[in-house]
Amino acid sequence: MPEVLMWVPLGLSVVALVVAGLACWQARQARELATPTPEMQRLEAHLAGPEGGQLLAQLLSQAQAQEGRLRELEAAREQIRNQLRGAVQRVGLKRFNAEEGVGGNLSFALALLDARNHGMMITSMYSLQSCRVFLRGIVNGKAEMPLTEEEQEALGMALGG
Secondary structure (H helix, E strand, O other): OHHHHHHHHHHHHHHHHHHHHHHHHHHHHHHHHHOOOHHHHHHHHHHHOOOHHHHHHHHHHHHHHHHHHHHHHHHHHHHHHHHHOOOOOEEEEEEEOOOOOOOOOOEEEEEEEOOOOOEEEEEEEEOOOOEEEEEEEEEOOEEOOOOOHHHHHHHHHHHOO
16 A cells, blocks of 8 residues: 555646646647737737728728628518519410310410419410400419319419319
8 A cells, every 4th residue: 555655646736737738738829829919910000090081980880880780681672572572473274275176275274373373364265266365363272263174284383283
């Protein structure tokens, strides 16, 4: 047991030396960080001069102007976002033959919807004798009137299904 006690002071001395070395290294790092760079010295000299206060006031004024402009841009962005909610964003188109014997898929059903799935269905039915165009309203992705198979398909395309 006395041999173990003899090594304790030696171990504590080694630990103290390591801690002292780390403290010296930390002090050196702190001194390097506290030393101003040439750029910092030039800035300090410029600000200490007679124009320093004017420069700071000008920079502050510019920063405030930029903040005001940023608020204006954010308000404009929100206004545009609100306007775009009503713009056509989803489209579905189905071409078909409305009458046998008439080729070329000259008839069509066109669904035009906004972000809320409100919009319209435009249907054109072409035949050799006439061409008829129908317009149906769409609210929340549902038609106000019954839809044909082709119109249902166009609406499904516009709704993403």
